[in-house]
Amino acid sequence: MPDESKDWGELWRAQGGGPPVELRRMRSRTRSEVLYAIAAALFFAAIIAWRFAGQYGRVPWLGVGAMLVWAVVSLIWFRDRIWRGAPSAAPGVEHYRRELERRRDHLRNSWLWHGPLAAAILTLASIPTVRRLDTAVPMLVLLAGWTIFGTVRRRRQAADLQREIDELAEPRP
Amino acid sequence: VSAKSSDGRYEEAVREFGRALDRLAAGYEADPDKRRDLRQEIHLQLWRSFEVYDGRCSLRTWTFRVAHNTAASYVTRERRANQRFVALEEVERIAADPAGPPDLDRRRALHQLSRLMLTLKPLDRQILILYLEEMDGASIADITGLSAANVAMKIHRIKNILARRFQEVEGHA
Numbered sequence: 001m002p003d004e005s006k007d008w009g010e011l012w013r014a015q016g017g018g019p020p021v022e023l024r025r026m027r028s029r030t031r032s033e034v035l036y037a038i039a040a041a042l043f044f045a046a047i048i049a050w051r052f053a054g055q056y057g058r059v060p061w062l063g064v065g066a067m068l069v070w071a072v073v074s075l076i077w078f079r080d081r082i083w084r085g086a087p088s089a090a091p092g093v094e095h096y097r098r099e100l101e102r103r104r105d106h107l108r109n110s111w112l113w114h115g116p117l118a119a120a121i122l123t124l125a126s127i128p129t130v131r132r133l134d135t136a137v138p139m140l141v142l143l144a145g146w147t148i149f150g151t152v153r154r155r156r157q158a159a160d161l162q163r164e165i166d167e168l169a170e171p172r173p
Numbered sequence: 174v175s176a177k178s179s180d181g182r183y184e185e186a187v188r189e190f191g192r193a194l195d196r197l198a199a200g201y202e203a204d205p206d207k208r209r210d211l212r213q214e215i216h217l218q219l220w221r222s223f224e225v226y227d228g229r230c231s232l233r234t235w236t237f238r239v240a241h242n243t244a245a246s247y248v249t250r251e252r253r254a255n256q257r258f259v260a261l262e263e264v265e266r267i268a269a270d271p272a273g274p275p276d277l278d279r280r281r282a283l284h285q286l287s288r289l290m291l292t293l294k295p296l297d298r299q300i301l302i303l304y305l306e307e308m309d310g311a312s313i314a315d316i317t318g319l320s321a322a323n324v325a326m327k328i329h330r331i332k333n334i335l336a337r338r339f340q341e342v343e344g345h346a
Contacts, residue, residue, distance in 0.1 A: 008335045011283055012305040015196050087222035088242045089235050091318020092299050095242040099249045160257075167260075168296070 038071050074112065093168060100165050107158040110150070179223035186219060186236045193306050194219075194240050200290045200302045201244040211247055218243045230315070237303065237316045245295040258294040261301075261330045285338070300327050 045067035088095045187194075194215055202208040222239045230238075252258075290298055296317065303313045314324045 008282075008286055008338075009305045009307060011279060012196060012286060012302075013193075013307070014279075015199065015283065087218035087239050088246075089222055089226075089230075089238045090242065092238065092241050092245065092296060092316060093318040095238075096245045096249075096296055099246050103249050164294070 038074055041067055042071055077109075077112065097165060097168050100161050100168075104158045104161040104165070107154045107161070110154045179226065180220075182223040182226055182232065183220045186223075186232055187216070190233065190236050194236075196306070197237075197240055197244060197302055199287060200298060201248055201295075203287065203291055207251075211244065214247065215240045215243045234312070234315050241295075241299045241302075241316065245299070248295050259292050260294055261297045261327055261334070264289065264293070265330050265334050289334075289338075297327065300324065301331055304328055304331055 045064045049061070049064045088098075090098075195212060198208050198212045198215060202211045219236060219239050222235070226235060290301055293301060296319075299317055300313055300319075303316060308316075310321055310324045310328060313319075313328070314321045317324065319327075
């Protein structure tokens with residue numbers, strides 16, 4: 001077979017270059033997910049403290065304290081995903097496997113960075129319902145649905161990634 | 174490696190492979206704005222990487238490893254929940270894209286090639302890009318970390334796929 005693929009190579013290499021590159025830091029999606037979750041939970045905690053602490057005694061303060069502890073734990077736990085790591089010059093297959101494993105673990109640990117946000121909403125929902133529980137039901141149902149949907153979706157993504165990792169381990173025939 | 178020499182290495186790498194790095198970014202991101210961000214990310218990581226360059230592999234191998242690894246990390250982060258990449262084996266099995274008749278117009282042919290590339294799994298994409306950059310099997314194996322036999326098999330598949338598409342292009346002309 002004549003090597004017609006060389007024509008594709010010429011075509012590929014004839015592409016123009018881009019504009020000059022400015023070296024600046026870019027944000028990653030993983031980092032954004034973690035930071036947004038922390039920021040959202042702290043925002044809810046702040047609302048709880050500001051709006052209800054005076055009226056309902058210790059419970060809101062306990063919630064706010066738990067949020068702050070969780071934020072610190074998350075920042076430590078996810079530090080390698082939040083701040084940029086060293087550039088990798090490992091062979092491509094090794095690096096890609098590590099990236100897939102990291103993303104899979106991130107999805108599997110999503111309870112850690114999403115759970116406290118749910119807990120904050122629950123706390124917020126429960127405070128005004130000391131006297132009237134029925135007002136919180138729609139919000140709790142919405143929260144439960146959102147949590148289940150998110151968990152199933154992330155587990156499915158993690159399973160897909162695991163399949164891809166397994167494929168890397170075995171050379172395809 | 175001193176700071177000065179790491180800057181020098183970076184400049185040398187950009188001088189020699191800058192255009193190939195631009196094309197590499199095009200192989201991983203179709204959207205022009207996002208591609209510009211990816212290019213910046215690649216250059217930033219490359220520049221940082223030379224602080225720890227120890228000369229154990231060639232400048233070319235190092236540059237392409239860092240660049241492809243950065244791009245693979247980007248793809249892993251940015252992939253949407255339902256986005257599925259295919260392997261070269263699958264592309265070889267299925268018929269040509271029925272979306273429209275290919276033609277000999279270079280811009281359209283390049284678009285067709287880019288579209289094919291963007292559907293591939295990052296590791297297969299890496300091999301296709303390196304092959305189009307006229308690298309031999311040994312160099313590709315060195316950069317990707319795959320065995321020479323595995324790379325040879327994948328290059329054979331790439332040639333089949335490209336040759337088949339080339340014949341289809343001629344048939345439509």
